[in-house]
Amino acid sequence: MAPSVESQQQQPPVEAENTVNSTRVEDEVPPIKSKVTVVGSGNWGSVAAKLIASNARRLSSFHDEVRMWVFEETLPTGEKLSEVINRTNENVKYLPGIKLGENVVADPDLENAVRDANMLVFVTPHQFMEGICRQIVGKIREDAEAISLIKGMEVKKEGPCMISTLISEQLGINCCVLMGANIANEIAVEKFSEATVGYRKHKEIAEKWVHIFNTSYFMVSAVQDVEGVELCGTLKNVVAIAAGFVDGLEMGNNTKAAIMRIGLREMKAFSKLLFPSVKDTTFFESCGVADLITTCLGGRNRKCAEAFARNGGKRSFDELEAEMLQGQKLQGVSTAKEVYEVLSHRGWLELFPLFSTVHEICIGRLPPSAIVQYSEHTPKFSLVGELISENDIPTTTHVTSVPVGFLYIGPWRLEKQRFKFKFSRTSKKTRIGIGDNQNPRNSRLKNSMETSRDMAAAIETGNIVPDFFGFYTSEVAELLCHDNDFVPFSPQISGLTGNLHELDREKSISKNSCTKKENSISGSASLYSNGIGSLLPEFKKERLKSLLCQCVLTLGQEVNEMINPVLSICRIRSCLRYKNSLLSFDGSGCEVDRVEHPQKKLKVLPPSLDSESERVHLAVPGKEVSNDVMKECTQCHKNTPQLRVGSDGTKIDDDLRYILEGDSTKVEELMKKYSDELSTMICHMEQKLEELLDIVMSTCRSMTLANKQQLRELIQSLPPGNLDRVVEIIRRRNPSKNTSSDEVRVDLGDEDIVTLWRLYYYVTAVENARTLCED
Ligand SMILES: NC(=O)C1=CN([C@@H]2O[C@H](COP(=O)(O)OP(=O)(O)OC[C@H]3O[C@@H](n4cnc5c(N)ncnc54)[C@H](O)[C@@H]3O)[C@@H](O)[C@H]2O)C=CC1
Numbered sequence: 001m002a003p004s005v006e007s008q009q010q011q012p013p014v015e016a017e018n019t020v021n022s023t024r025v026e027d028e029v030p031p032i033k034s035k036v037t038v039v040g041s042g043n044w045g046s047v048a049a050k051l052i053a054s055n056a057r058r059l060s061s062f063h064d065e066v067r068m069w070v071f072e073e074t075l076p077t078g079e080k081l082s083e084v085i086n087r088t089n090e091n092v093k094y095l096p097g098i099k100l101g102e103n104v105v106a107d108p109d110l111e112n113a114v115r116d117a118n119m120l121v122f123v124t125p126h127q128f129m130e131g132i133c134r135q136i137v138g139k140i141r142e143d144a145e146a147i148s149l150i151k152g153m154e155v156k157k158e159g160p161c162m163i164s165t166l167i168s169e170q171l172g173i174n175c176c177v178l179m180g181a182n183i184a185n186e187i188a189v190e191k192f193s194e195a196t197v198g199y200r201k202h203k204e205i206a207e208k209w210v211h212i213f214n215t216s217y218f219m220v221s222a223v224q225d226v227e228g229v230e231l232c233g234t235l236k237n238v239v240a241i242a243a244g245f246v247d248g249l250e251m252g253n254n255t256k257a258a259i260m261r262i263g264l265r266e267m268k269a270f271s272k273l274l275f276p277s278v279k280d281t282t283f284f285e286s287c288g289v290a291d292l293i294t295t296c297l298g299g300r301n302r303k304c305a306e307a308f309a310r311n312g313g314k315r316s317f318d319e320l321e322a323e324m325l326q327g328q329k330l331q332g333v334s335t336a337k338e339v340y341e342v343l344s345h346r347g348w349l350e351l352f353p354l355f356s357t358v359h360e361i362c363i364g365r366l367p368p369s370a371i372v373q374y375s376e377h378t379p380k381f382s383l384v385g386e387l388i389s390e391n392d393i394p395t396t397t398h399v400t401s402v403p404v405g406f407l408y409i410g411p412w413r414l415e416k417q418r419f420k421f422k423f424s425r426t427s428k429k430t431r432i433g434i435g436d437n438q439n440p441r442n443s444r445l446k447n448s449m450e451t452s453r454d455m456a457a458a459i460e461t462g463n464i465v466p467d468f469f470g471f472y473t474s475e476v477a478e479l480l481c482h483d484n485d486f487v488p489f490s491p492q493i494s495g496l497t498g499n500l501h502e503l504d505r506e507k508s509i510s511k512n513s514c515t516k517k518e519n520s521i522s523g524s525a526s527l528y529s530n531g532i533g534s535l536l537p538e539f540k541k542e543r544l545k546s547l548l549c550q551c552v553l554t555l556g557q558e559v560n561e562m563i564n565p566v567l568s569i570c571r572i573r574s575c576l577r578y579k580n581s582l583l584s585f586d587g588s589g590c591e592v593d594r595v596e597h598p599q600k601k602l603k604v605l606p607p608s609l610d611s612e613s614e615r616v617h618l619a620v621p622g623k624e625v626s627n628d629v630m631k632e633c634t635q636c637h638k639n640t641p642q643l644r645v646g647s648d649g650t651k652i653d654d655d656l657r658y659i660l661e662g663d664s665t666k667v668e669e670l671m672k673k674y675s676d677e678l679s680t681m682i683c684h685m686e687q688k689l690e691e692l693l694d695i696v697m698s699t700c701r702s703m704t705l706a707n708k709q710q711l712r713e714l715i716q717s718l719p720p721g722n723l724d725r726v727v728e729i730i731r732r733r734n735p736s737k738n739t740s741s742d743e744v745r746v747d748l749g750d751e752d753i754v755t756l757w758r759l760y761y762y763v764t765a766v767e768n769a770r771t772l773c774e775d
Pocket residue numbers: 040041042043044045046070071072094123124125126128149150151152182183184185327328329330331
C-alpha cells in the first residue's frame with residue numbers, strides 16, 4: 001500500500017527525488033544518499049530497524065547499511081548481545097525468531113553509530129533519552145534529521161517536555177515523531193498496521209520519513225501536529241494501565257470500553273490544554289484512537305496492570321515488569337507519574353480523574369478497584385464528563401480584579417435618534433497600560449494578528465503555556481461546528497477590542513439570569529429570554545451551558561493569576577523610577593506608587609502589615625510569578641554589596657534593595673522582557689475571549705423590535721464611561737466603522753445578531769454590577 005502525507009496523498013514515485021535529467025551535467029553526479037541509524041534495539045527498536053532496512057535496500061536514495069545502536073548487555077550464554085545480533089541477524093533477547101535483514105549492523109558504540117548518519121531514529125524507553133542525548137550532543141552531523149518513536153515525556157522544573165522537544169533542544173536538530181497502533185511483535189511478523197508521522201514544518205522531511213518506514217504491511221501517513229501525535233502515543237499508555245486494572249478485576253468489556261472512552265477524552269483535554277495547536281483530527285489517526293485500542297487490548301502496559309490488579313496491588317510494577325517482560329520496559333507507570341506531577345502542579349487533578357486515579361493506584365495510595373469507583377472521584381467540573389447538575393455549579397465566581405491593561409478611560413458622548421446613535425469623542429481616549437507610560441499595548445502589540453503569531457510562536461518553541469482561553473474557544477467552536485443545522489459565526493481576528501470586565505460581567509449575567517437582580521434591569525429578563533443557545537438543539541444547549549460554566553471558573557482564575565505579576569512589574573518599575581528617594585526612604589515611595597498605579601489598591605497590602613512597622617513592603621505577597629520576577633531581578637545584582645539601611649536609617653525590603661542598588665539597565669531589560677511576555681499573554685487571552693464571545697452570541701436568536709427598543713434604552717442609561725466599550729463592540733463587527741476614529745454612527749436596526757447580543761449582555765452586565773455595588 002502506498003505511503004501518504006496529509007490526507008493520504010500518494011507518494012511520489014519511489015525514485016522521484018533522484019530522477020536524472022540526462023541533459024544536465026550536474027545530474028550525472030550520483031545523488032547524495034541518506035544514511036539511517038536506529039538508536040535503540042529493544043522490542044520496537046528491532047522491528048523499526050527491520051522495516052527501515054528493507055526499504056533502505058530497496059530505495060536508491062538511502063545507504064544500504066542501517067546501523068542499530070545496542071545498549072550492550074551480556075547474555076546468559078556469556079556472549080555480547082550486539083555480537084549475537086551481528087552473527088545471527090536476530091535480536092535474540094528483544095525480538096527472538098525474527099530476521100532483521102542482513103544490512104542491519106548492531107553497534108554497541110553510541111557515538112560511532114550516530115556519527116555518519118543524517119537520519120536518526122530514536123526508539124528507546126523514554127527514561128534513557130536524556131542520558132543518550134547528553135552523550136551524543138555535538139557528535140552528530142549538522143544536517144541530521146531526527147524522528148522519535150518513543151512514547152513518553154519528561155517532567156522538568158519548567159514543566160512537561162515531550163521527547164521530541166528534548167531531542168530538538170539538546171541536539172539542536174529538527175525532530176518528527178512516529179506513533180501508531182503498533183504492537184511490535186505483530187509488525188515483526190508482517191501483519192498489517194498503520195502509523196502516523198507527526199511533523200512540525202517541513203512536509204518534505206515528513207515525506208522522507210514516510211518513505212523509509214512505509215511498506216506493504218505498514219502504512220504510514222503524516223500530519224502536521226507533532227505534539228498531538230506524540231501526546232496520543234504517550235498518554236494512551238496511562239489509559240492502558242487503567243484498562244489492565246479493569247481486566248484484572250474482571251469487570252468485563254463494557255467497563256473497559258468506558259475507561260477507554262473517558263481516557264480518550266482526558267488525552268484530548270490534556271493535550272489541548274498544554275498545546276492549543278493540537279488538532280482534533282489527530283485523535284482519529286492511527287496514533288490516536290487506534291493505538292489506544294490496541295494497547296488496551298494487547299499491550300505490555302495492560303498485561304502488567306492486569307497482573308497488578310489480580311495481586312490486589314501487593315506486587316509492585318517493578319517486580320512484575322522484571323518478571324513478565326524480561327528486560328523490556330513499561331512506559332505507562334512512569335508516564336502516569338509524570339502526568340500526575342503536571343496535573344498537581346497546575347491544580348488540574350480534579351479535572352483529570354482517570355489519569356490521577358491511575359497514578360494513585362500504581363503507587364499504592366488507592367486499591368486497584370478505585371479505577372471503577374469512579375464516581376467518587378468525578379469532579380463537579382470536569383473536562384472529561386458532562387455537567388452533573390445545575391446544583392453543582394458554585395453560585396459565586398470570583399474575579400477580584402482585572403489586569404490594569406484592560407482599564408479604559410475616555411468618555412464618549414451619546415446622541416440618540418430612535419434606533420440610531422452617534423458616538424463622538426469628547427476628549428482624548430486614554431488607556432492605562434501595563435508597561436511603560438506610552439501604553440505598550442498600543443505600540444508593541446498594535447496588531448492582534450501579530451500578537452496571535454507571537455503566542456503561537458511561543459507555544460511552538462516549546463514554551464508551554466496552558467492556554468485555557470484558546471482551549472475553551474476551540475471547544476465551543478468545535479461543539480457548534482458539528483451541528484449540521486447550525487453554522488456558527490466564523491470569528492474574524494479583528495482589532496484588539498476586548499475587555500475582561502465584560503467576561504466577568506457577562507458571566508454574572510448568565511449565572512444570575514434567574515435572580516431578582518437581573519429582573520431589576522428594566523424588567524428586561526423576560527423580554528430577552530432564550531438568548532444564548534436558542535438556535536441549538538437541546539443537548540447542545542446543555543453541553544454549551546456546561547462548557548461555559550467550566551470556562552467561567554477556569555478563566556476567572558486565569559485572570560486572577562495575571563494580576564500579581566502585572567502589579568509586581570508596575571511596582572518595580574515605579575520604584576526604579578524613584579529609586580533615589582526610595583533608598584533614602586521617608587515614606588514618599590508609597591506616595592509614588594499610589595500616584596502611578598491607582599488601581600493596585602485592589603490588592604496591595606498596606607506597609608503596616610509587615611511585622612516591622614517602618615519596613616516598606618513592596619512585594620505583592622503570596623504569588624509565585626511575582627516572586628519569580630523579583631527573584632530574577634535580584635539575581636542580576638547578587639554581587640552588589642547589600643545596603644541594610646536607608647540614609648535616614650529606615651529599612652526597605654531586601655529584594656527591592658538589591659534591585660535598586662544594582663545596574664538599573666539590566667533590571668529594565670528584565671522588566672521589559674517580563675512585561676512583553678505578559679502583554680503577549682494578555683492580548684492572546686483578550687483575543688480568544690473576543691472570539692469565544694462572538695461564537696457564543698452567534699447561537700442567540702434574532703432580536704425583535706421590542707428587544708431593540710429596550711436595548712436602546714439600556715444603552716442610553718449606561719454611565720458615559722461605559723460607552724467606550726459599546727463603541728468597541730460595534731466596531732469589532734463593523735470594520736467600516738473604524739475609519740473615523742472620533743465618530744461612530746450606529747443603527748441598531750442594521751446590526752447583526754452577534755453585535756446586538758453582545759451589546760445586550762454588556763449593558764445588562766454593567767447594570768448588574770451597579771446594582772450589586774449599590775447593595
Ligand atoms: N514494543 C512495542 O510494541 C512498542 C513500543 N513503543 C515505544 O518504543 C519505545 C522503545 O520501546 P522498545 O523498543 O519496545 O523497548 P523495550 O521495552 O524492549 O526496552 C528495552 C530496551 O531498553 C534498553 N535499555 C535498558 N537499559 C538501558 C539503559 N540504561 N540505557 C539505554 N537503553 C537501555 C535495552 O537494551 C532494550 O533495548 C518505548 O517508548 C515504547 O513505548 C512504541 C510502539 C510499540
